[in-house]
Amino acid sequence: MSDYILLILGIIFMIIGIIGCLVPVLPGPPFSFLGLIFLHLTRFAHFTTPFLITLGSLAVIVTVLDYVFPVWWTKRFGGSKYGTRGATIGLIIGFFIGPLGIIIGPLMGAFVGEMIFKDDINYAFKAGFGSLLGFLTGIGLKLAASFVMTFYFVKELIK
Numbered sequence: 257m258s259d260y261i262l263l264i265l266g267i268i269f270m271i272i273g274i275i276g277c278l279v280p281v282l283p284g285p286p287f288s289f290l291g292l293i294f295l296h297l298t299r300f301a302h303f304t305t306p307f308l309i310t311l312g313s314l315a316v317i318v319t320v321l322d323y324v325f326p327v328w329w330t331k332r333f334g335g336s337k338y339g340t341r342g343a344t345i346g347l348i349i350g351f352f353i354g355p356l357g358i359i360i361g362p363l364m365g366a367f368v369g370e371m372i373f374k375d376d377i378n379y380a381f382k383a384g385f386g387s388l389l390g391f392l393t394g395i396g397l398k399l400a401a402s403f404v405m406t407f408y409f410v411k412e413l414i415k
Contacts, residue, residue, distance in 0.1 A: 259298040263413075266294035270406050277398035278358060280347055283322075284398045285315035288405040301412035311405055318401040325397075326390030333386025334379065335370055342369020343387040358395075363388040 273288030289312055295301045296308065330339045346365020350357030366387035370380035 259300065262294045262298045263300060266291045266298070266409065269294060270402075270409050273402045274399075274406065277395060277402050279351060280344060283319050285318045285401040285405070288402040288409075289315040292405055292409055295409055295412060301409075301415075303408070303412070311408070314401050314404075318397045322394035322398055325394045326387055329390030329393065330366065330383055330387040333382050333389075335366065335383025335386050336373050338369035338373035339366040339380075339383040339387045340369075340390075342366045342372075343384070343391055345369075347391060359388075359392070362391040 269287050269291035272282065273284045273286075273291060276282030276284030276287050278284075292303065292308070292311060296303050326340050326343060327337075330336070330343070342365035343362035344365065346361035346363070346368075347358065348361070349365070350359070350361020353361065363384050366384035367380045370383045371377070374380070
């Protein structure tokens, strides 16, 4: 019975992990990794310790990079913290609009943030584009890591 409870928890955490890659307040890859741990604790699957350490390290690294990339790309394109904060707000608002909102939201948020900081359209657009690249890079890395973990979760479950 406890194996099934752990399996259900694993599935829930894998789903939250994928969703967390798109929602800024949820750390997707760590949730996906916890899903793997729950599966590992059942009789349905067994992962080796080096494998779990590798995927756990991947989850930590990708999560840290997710916070570094938007700032790095925004600064690389000449932006400020206003652009990064605006992109975060834009992403949150864009999430409620839909898939297109997730892409356009950070760009518009960073643009507005930079316009508040410095009233220069070219500067604001350039910094906004950098912020968008940073957010998309972070989301892409998180999705890749979570999908890899989901792949191994499903592979172990059906074997």
